[in-house]
Amino acid sequence: MKVLVVGAGAREHALTWKALQSPLTDAVYCAPGNAATAAIAVNTGLQATDVDGIARFNAExxxxxxxxxxEAAVDAGLADRLAQSGRLVFGPTKAAGRIESSKAFAKSLMARAEVATPAYRVFEDPTTAKDFVRGERRPFVVKADGLAKGKGTLVPRDAEETLECIDTLMLRKTVGAAADRIVLEEKIDGREVSLMALVDGERVVALPPACDYKRALDDDKG
Structure with missing residues (x-):
C-alpha cells in the first residue's frame, strides 16, 4: 500500500516514521513534508490545503x-474530497472538524450535549468584550475562534492582562482573521490533561492521556 501523510510538522514526521514500519506499506509520500520526512520518505511539495492537487496525486x-x-487541511475539506473519490482517508470531515476549527462552535456543542466545560461568552466586538471583563473584574482565558496554529489561546493572570490579551488578538490581529470572533472562557487553575480517542462512527479507541506544558519555566512563569 502507498501512504500519503499530509502536513509539514514533527507530528507528520512521527506518522511517516510509524507508517514505514508497517508490513502493509510499500511507500510513503508527504505533502508537503519537511527535512526530516525527506530523509525517510518522499516529499511531494504539495501544500496541505491544496485539495485539488492532493486529490490528483491520489489518483495518479x-x-x-x-x-x-x-487542522487547516481538515477545514479545507480534504477528507470529504478524498472520500467522495472512493479513497481511504484517516481524518475527520470538514463538518466534524468544526470542533477544532471553531472554538465557539465547540463550546456551544458541549453545552447542548451537556458535556462539562468552563463557562464562556462569545464576542465579535473588542469594546464589548472588554466592558464585560471590567464588569466581572476577574481574568478569563482568551481564545481566537478560528484556527491560529496554536497561537490563538492566551492565559492572563488578572483582569488587566485579559484586556491586553483581547487587544492583542482583536486589535493587533496577531493571528489575523482567526480572532475576528473570540471566546472568553472561565479560567480554571490546575493541571491540564488531554484525552484523545480514535472514532469511526461506531467504535471508540482511547489513546493514553497526555499533559501539554505550554508555558516556559517552572511554575508557568514563562
Missing part, C-alpha cells in the same frame, strides 16, 4: 491511505 499514484495531520 494510486494512494491506498491518506493520513491528514493539520
Amino acid at each position: 499514484r494510486d494512494i491506498g491511505l491518506t493520513v491528514i495531520g493539520p
Whole structure:
C-alpha cells in the first residue's frame, strides 16, 4: 500500500516514521513534508490545503491511505474530497472538524450535549468584550475562534492582562482573521490533561492521556 501523510510538522514526521514500519506499506509520500520526512520518505511539495492537487496525486499514484495531520487541511475539506473519490482517508470531515476549527462552535456543542466545560461568552466586538471583563473584574482565558496554529489561546493572570490579551488578538490581529470572533472562557487553575480517542462512527479507541506544558519555566512563569 502507498501512504500519503499530509502536513509539514514533527507530528507528520512521527506518522511517516510509524507508517514505514508497517508490513502493509510499500511507500510513503508527504505533502508537503519537511527535512526530516525527506530523509525517510518522499516529499511531494504539495501544500496541505491544496485539495485539488492532493486529490490528483491520489489518483495518479494510486494512494491506498491518506493520513491528514493539520487542522487547516481538515477545514479545507480534504477528507470529504478524498472520500467522495472512493479513497481511504484517516481524518475527520470538514463538518466534524468544526470542533477544532471553531472554538465557539465547540463550546456551544458541549453545552447542548451537556458535556462539562468552563463557562464562556462569545464576542465579535473588542469594546464589548472588554466592558464585560471590567464588569466581572476577574481574568478569563482568551481564545481566537478560528484556527491560529496554536497561537490563538492566551492565559492572563488578572483582569488587566485579559484586556491586553483581547487587544492583542482583536486589535493587533496577531493571528489575523482567526480572532475576528473570540471566546472568553472561565479560567480554571490546575493541571491540564488531554484525552484523545480514535472514532469511526461506531467504535471508540482511547489513546493514553497526555499533559501539554505550554508555558516556559517552572511554575508557568514563562
